[in-house]
Amino acid sequence: MPSALPDGEPVPPDGALPASALDGAGTRPLGFYLHVPYCATRCGYCDFNTYTAGELRSADGARATQEGYADLVVEEVRLARKVLGDTDREVSTVFVGGGTPTLLPAADLGRMLRAVRDEFGLAPDAEVTTEANPESVDPEYLAELRGHGFDRISFGMQSAREHVLRVLDRRHTPGRPQRCVAEARAAGFRQVNLDLIYGTPGESDDDWRASLDAALGAAPDHVSAYALIVEEGTGLARRIHRGEVAPVDDDVHADRYLIAEETLTAAGLAWYEVSNWAVDAAARCRHNELYWTGADWWGAGPGAHSHVGGVRWWNVKHPAAYAQRLDAGRSPGAGREVLTDEERRTERVLLELRLADGCPLDLLTPTGAAAAGRAVADGLLEPVPFRAGRAVLTLRGRLLADAVVRDLVD
Template identity: 55%
Template sequence: MGAALPVGEPAPADGALPADLTVDAEVDFGVYLHVPFCRVRCGYCDFNTYTATELRGARQDDYADTVQREIELSTGVLAARGPVRPAATVFFGGGTPTLLPAGDLARMLSGIRFAFGLVPGAEVTVEANPDTVTADLAAGLARAGVTRMSIGMQSAVPHVLAALDRSHDPAAVARSVGFAREAGLAVSLDLIYGAPGESLADWRTSVRTALELRPDHISAYALIIEEGTALARRIRRGEMPAPDDDLQADMYETADTEFAAAGYSWYEVSNWSTDAGTRSRHNLAYWRGADWWGYGPGAHSHITGLRWWNVTHPAAYAQRLAGGQSPAAGRERPDAAARHLESVMLRSRISEGLAISDLSDRGRRRIAGLIADGLIDGTAAVHGRVVLTRRGRLLADAVVRALTT
């Protein structure tokens, strides 16, 4: 979730949904809780996060109470349009949610439970920096109802972590996994490949180190250089090399091969799991176009095609809610063409694929060529689905362009 906000129309001060918006009670509802605090800012990160010196009037110890105000506002907004749906998934993202005490995260989760309820077996995830995880914190999260911890490992190689400005000790990852397991939490590990100075051998070391920990789920993302970040400035000044596309492709193929050999299956371009039950149900809801409310500064929400986003700074966010106003800064309602493009882009990324019948006539005519190019699985296409091959996953954007233009 980048810090830059889209351009849209103003959002109403009370947060009310448009009068002609019909909420579908059968669509899954999820909750995203953004915790925008970090000890240090990583050089590659353009997320909406703040270190202690950047808060300017906002306080971490007040944050749970501030979020509770938005939860109360959202309950009224959604109740005005029909029955309130229980949350199928809850995701604490950041930033570094585990910079807050477990009790603060528990209070936010209790607020969601009181406002909406949780479906039986709801998935509740907390992102964590390895250096912030203790046995007490993991146990406290589990007691509160958290079911899953997503740990930002990124790399097992010290010089790669240094290039990313990551501050944790690689050994802290194994400790964090152990604490999470002892508390009964499922574990996901996040990796990043393509950092300046990272070799294919470095990346293989990180992949194999992650696999030795036997997480339930692994995410592996190619490093993207975002404008305005410290890393982008270093590369522009020639202090570090830019990521090499061919090397990143080799790294992806290496990871996919290693993960598959260890019993992990891909279910989204950048995500692998031990089985269907350990997939990230929260992220799948995004890719499938479900509804969610995002709480916190800069958080984005989606209900029945309507999208809105909150003001970015924690102080402005708190000020609006203290005054009884919605923190939403703007909103938009994409037209049918934009929704179709997004649906193809998102659904084609997951292993269940996209129904060929959902494509335009022109898109359907492109299928045979994409099969011939080795980008789409021919057997899946015979059964009416667009499913990417490994080569197709590397060229997913090109496949989407072919299917939609």
């Protein structure tokens, strides 16, 4: 969740949505994202809306701290029930992210999940995920999470090399994420993901291969591999500006992506989104698929983003401001935008093209369709799906996904 918030029109004090956003709501999947904005320390590359204990002054109030936080999320879930009305909508996915959600007691995460279940109900096959840092859990904690109904967990591994972890300011030791996978299995988690980052300054191709091999050795169901993006204002960006570490160019990122694709595919994982691989269709992250296919989700927590029926909004960033809004009986929404049909079409192209299933060609304008034809000739889109009416990226197209998308949405 990026820390910067866009501009937008005001959100009504009660959070009410336009009637158009609720039309047909009962026929659309609904997910919940629950943001936990706390971290033990700030990683040098992180640009997310997170806070360490030292960054939250006592003057911010107890409700802004970890101890009172679960109650706030419960309040926003109850607000969501009021805003979305009485339509019978079981929740198909819940994703608790951060920050480091597992800094909170497992009982608090369970209470937040229970609020979603009590207010909306969970679908019988609901996917319930939490993110976790490897150093923030142990077997007892994982067993308690599983007892509260979490069935999927995502560990931030990032790298298997200690010198790479130091550049990223990660606190766990090499080997700990792999042990976490085994502990999660023993606790009964149905699916386990490992997050990796490539392109860290000082990382070599051999370092990256070692990280992939270490991750695969733990036999996760799912691996996410993201290129390191150095955001302005982060500690890592300042180190690069001072010349303490060298920046990494796009060619290196491309090489590392190809290594990931080759290694993960050989191990039996298939890509289903540009940065995500799974052992089979059942292991895909269904919550993220809601985002990529433009479904409905409610994001609870400071800075969290939501989307329902073509209306997108985002909450105030700071935990204290978030608490003050809810304590006053007001929506924590900071701003929103009502998407036009053209904006929704464009977003579908932007997001669905990143999927292995691709996007329907009938989403494209005549100019975009012509660009798609050229992309097939250039080896950026697969020819067989194209003839069947879909735009699907080739491996080379995945390396140039942003450029392909720009051409197709023109």
